[in-house]
Structure formats: structure tokens, C-alpha cells
Amino acid sequence: MNYLRVTGGRVLRPDGRVERADVAVDRDEGTVRAVGPPDEVDEALGGAAAETLDASGSLVMPGLVNAHTHVAMTLLRGYADDKPLDPWLREDIWPAEAELTPDDIEAGAELGVLEMIRSGTTAFADMYFAMDRVADVVDRAGLRARLGHGVVTVGKNDADARADVAESLAVARDLDGAADGRIRTAFMPHSLTTVGEEFLREGVAEARAAGVPVHLHANETTDEVDPIVDERGQRPIAYADDLDALGPDDFFAHGVHVDGSEIDRLAEAGTAVVHCPASNMKLASGMAPVRRLREAGVTVALGTDGAASNNDLDVFDEMRDAAMLGKLAADDASAVPAAAVVEMATAGGADALGLPGGRIEAGAAADLAVVDLDAPHLTPVHDPVSHLAYAARGSDVRHTVCDGEVLMRDREVLTLDADAVQERAAAAANGLVDRVEGN
Numbered sequence: 001m002n003y004l005r006v007t008g009g010r011v012l013r014p015d016g017r018v019e020r021a022d023v024a025v026d027r028d029e030g031t032v033r034a035v036g037p038p039d040e041v042d043e044a045l046g047g048a049a050a051e052t053l054d055a056s057g058s059l060v061m062p063g064l065v066n067a068h069t070h071v072a073m074t075l076l077r078g079y080a081d082d083k084p085l086d087p088w089l090r091e092d093i094w095p096a097e098a099e100l101t102p103d104d105i106e107a108g109a110e111l112g113v114l115e116m117i118r119s120g121t122t123a124f125a126d127m128y129f130a131m132d133r134v135a136d137v138v139d140r141a142g143l144r145a146r147l148g149h150g151v152v153t154v155g156k157n158d159a160d161a162r163a164d165v166a167e168s169l170a171v172a173r174d175l176d177g178a179a180d181g182r183i184r185t186a187f188m189p190h191s192l193t194t195v196g197e198e199f200l201r202e203g204v205a206e207a208r209a210a211g212v213p214v215h216l217h218a219n220e221t222t223d224e225v226d227p228i229v230d231e232r233g234q235r236p237i238a239y240a241d242d243l244d245a246l247g248p249d250d251f252f253a254h255g256v257h258v259d260g261s262e263i264d265r266l267a268e269a270g271t272a273v274v275h276c277p278a279s280n281m282k283l284a285s286g287m288a289p290v291r292r293l294r295e296a297g298v299t300v301a302l303g304t305d306g307a308a309s310n311n312d313l314d315v316f317d318e319m320r321d322a323a324m325l326g327k328l329a330a331d332d333a334s335a336v337p338a339a340a341v342v343e344m345a346t347a348g349g350a351d352a353l354g355l356p357g358g359r360i361e362a363g364a365a366a367d368l369a370v371v372d373l374d375a376p377h378l379t380p381v382h383d384p385v386s387h388l389a390y391a392a393r394g395s396d397v398r399h400t401v402c403d404g405e406v407l408m409r410d411r412e413v414l415t416l417d418a419d420a421v422q423e424r425a426a427a428a429a430n431g432l433v434d435r436v437e438g439n
């Protein structure tokens with residue numbers, strides 16, 4: 001047997017309790033074998049030897065889930081700031097993305113994945129281009145992901161629009177199950193306004209036939225919601241329902257401007273919402289009604305969105321932002337408490353993406369982040385869950401484990417060459433900007 005044993009720490013259990021425990025991992029299966037006091041774990045292992053990971057002074061939590069990003073946008077971090085969504089995309093981001101090469105996307109994805117491993121993220125959802133390259137990075141780096149090619153049909157002729165939809169469906173079919181099953185896929189139309197109705201209708205029908213979920217941006221800004229209401233006389237979630245895009249495996253990014261009927265319909269359909277508080281604040285998109293969504297029974301996950309609208313991929317920041325913004329949105333300091341955002345960043349994320357992980361219990365996927373609590377900004381420890389939500393940073397993560405494999409040990413990432421990744425990405429970003437500026 002091939003075991004890993006995380007020893008001497010405190011462990012965040014699925015019910016929110018924190019207990020002193022060891023975690024034994026079956027590396028062949030990629031699952032948690034046992035959680036409990038050392039003698040119980042000894043017994044579960046039957047005296048078998050195990051590689052150890054020291055968690056003394058630390059909290060062992062489920063690996064974080066970044067449920068909506070565009071990972072290669074790390075190359076555009078700090079490239080265009082301080083604008084609302086529509087002009088930001090049209091004036092800055094889309095012209096730059098038009099110059100991206102598959103090599104750039106691979107370099108940007110490596111940088112993003114490195115940043116995520118270093119901040120305890122073990123699973124993410126990615127909507128972008130050149131997804132074969134992103135999948136290769138995920139495979140090498142050792143995380144889990146739900147990947148999809150993002151479709152935009154506005155401004156394209158019929159043949160190009162059809163080709164874009166076909167590419168998203170082909171990616172969803174071809175990459176599903178890659179990286180020993182750590183990669184799953186989805187059909188990913190960009191949004192209900194940037195993809196034409198006939199393409200949405202046909203694409204969703206084909207996704208259903210192929211058994212892959214749908215992921216899109218929905219109800220992000222009033223500029224996006226209002227034209228749908230004006231042109232169709234229906235709210236975006238009703239339109240999505242009409243398109244058959246509202247299923248229990250589907251997950252929508254943002255859900256900022258959703259009314260009561262839309263919240264009820266999302267809950268009834270079982271469609272998850274990925275809350276992206278930093279992006280929503282930076283682009284001044286609005287405040288998602290997180291408490292109302294959760295109270296209605298909607299699965300709410302957390303996402304960073306791309307690094308150009310955040311500007312990092314640290315899910316600890318997202319937990320803190322979600323708690324703070326949720327209180328402001330509800331005008332109630334108890335609206336989105338610490339335990340809620342920790343749940344959204346772990347089990348909520350795994351459930352939204354339909355990926356294993358998110359809970360530390362026997363039989364669950366061995367996706368873990370070990371957070372070092374021995375730091376001035378984390379002293380004293382009255383409540384470790386409070387610290388995860390309000391005080392910890394991604395840089396407090398000491399070890400990261402995914403699928404039973406150690407991806408980072410004592411802050412050294414083992415699956416990527418951090419210096420080389422950073423150097424390559426910086427060169428790719430500079431080359432990209434030179435091309436955009438015509439140098």
C-alpha cells in the first residue's frame with residue numbers, strides 16, 4: 001500500500017467542526033483512507049508505513065475550489081484596470097486576446113496554476129481558448145479541472161460562429177476524462193448576449209446529448225440583463241430555461257442581478273451559481289444576493305474570474321470578499337458568516353463543478369490544503385474557521401495535495417518549475433503586449 005499521512009494538525013471536518021486528527025491518504029486510490037486520532041489512524045493503516053506531511057501548528061482543510069476563472073488571463077493581469085465590464089472587454093481585453101497564441105495560453109495557464117497550487121486551490125473551472133494546452137498544464141501540474149472552450153458568436157459570420165460552437169463541443173467530448181480522470185469538461189457559451197439564440201439552442205441540445213454540463217456568464221451586469229428583458233420580455237434565467245440550459249449539473253458565473261423568481265428557479269433546477277465578488281467589485285458590476293441564493297437552496301460556489309479583473313487567483317481573498325460583500329448587500333453583518341464562505345470555497349465549489357473533493361472524510365478525494373496558523377496575523381486562534389474567512393492568505397498555505405499527490409510541500413511546488421514558469425509567462429505577456437501595440 002502507498003500511503004501519505006498528514007500528521008499533528010487540526011482538521012476541518014465536513015460539519016464545520018475542527019478537531020485534532022491525522023489524515024491518512026491512499027495514494028493509489030487518491031482518496032482519504034482515515035481521519036482521526038493517531039492511534040485510530042495507525043489501526044486503519046494496519047501498521048503500514050506512510051510518507052508523512054507535517055501539519056503541526058496548522059489547519060488541514062479541503063483543497064479550495066476556484067469555480068470560475070480564465071486561467072491564462074494571468075498574462076493580462078494589470079493590463080487594463082478601472083473600467084466597467086463592457087468597455088473593458090471591447091476596448092482592451094478582446095483586442096489583446098485576439099493576439100494570443102496557443103503557446104501564450106499555455107504559459108499563462110502554467111502561471112495561473114502555479115499561483116493556485118501555492119494558495120491551496122486543488123480544483124478549478126476554466127473557460128478559455130486552446131484548451132488542449134490548458135489540459136496539458138493541468139495534467140502536468142496535478143490539479144483537477146472542469147474545462148471548456150468559450151464560445152462568442154457576436155460579430156462572427158455564420159460559418160465562424162458554427163465553428164466556434166463545434167469547437168466547444170469537440171473540446172467537451174475529447175478532453176473529458178483526461179489526466180487520469182482529473183479533467184472533466186463542459187460546453188461553455190460565453191453568455192446569453194454574446195452567443196446568438198440559434199447557436200445557444202443547438203449547442204445546448206448537443207451538450208445534453210453528449211452528457212456534458214453547461215457553464216456560462218449570467219446576470220453579471222444590468223447592461224447584460226436589460227437588453228434580454230427588453231428584447232424578449234423575459235429575465236435571463238427564464239431565457240436560459242427556455243434554451244434547456246438550466247440543469248442540475250450546470251453552473252453559471254456571477255448571478256449578480258437575479259430577482260426572486262430567478263433565484264427560485266435556479267434552486268428548483270439545481271443550477272449552481274459561482275459568486276465572483278472581487279471581479280464584481282472591481283468592474284462595479286454589482287452585489288450578488290448571496291444570502292438569498294443560499295437561503296433559497298441554490299448551491300453557491302466561489303470564483304476569482306480571470307486575473308485581469310481580480311487581480312489574483314487567491315480563493316482566500318474571495319472568501320473574505322464574499323463575506324464582506326454579502327453583509328453589505330444584505331445590510332446585515334450576520335448575512336454571510338465565516339462558515340458559509342468556507343463551505344462555498346470547498347464543498348460548494350466541488351458540488352457546483354461536479355468534481356470530487358471539498359470534504360475531508362474517509363472515502364472522499366484526497367484534495368487538501370494545509371494552512372500554517374503560526375503567523376502574527378493569525379494569532380491568537382480563537383476560531384480557525386474565522387481565520388480562514390477573514391485573516392488567512394493564500395501565502396499561509398504550506399502544503400497542497402490533490403488526488404493523493406503532494407503538489408506543494410513546505411511551499412515548494414513539486415510539479416512545476418516555479419522560476420521557469422514565471423520567466424516564460426513574463427516573456428509571453430511582454431511579447432503579447434508588443435504585438436497588440438504593433439511594436
Ligand SMILES: CSC[C@H]1O[C@@H](n2cnc3c(O)ncnc32)[C@H](O)[C@@H]1O
Pocket residue numbers: 070085089093094097127128129149150151152190217220279305306309
Ligand atoms: C470566450 S472565453 C471567455 C471570455 O470571457 C472574458 N471574460 C473575462 N472576465 C469576464 C467577465 O467578468 N465577464 C464576462 N467575460 C469575461 C474573457 O476575457 C474571454 O474573452
Ligand SMILES: [Zn+2]
Pocket residue numbers: 068069070217253305306
Ligand atoms: Zn468570467
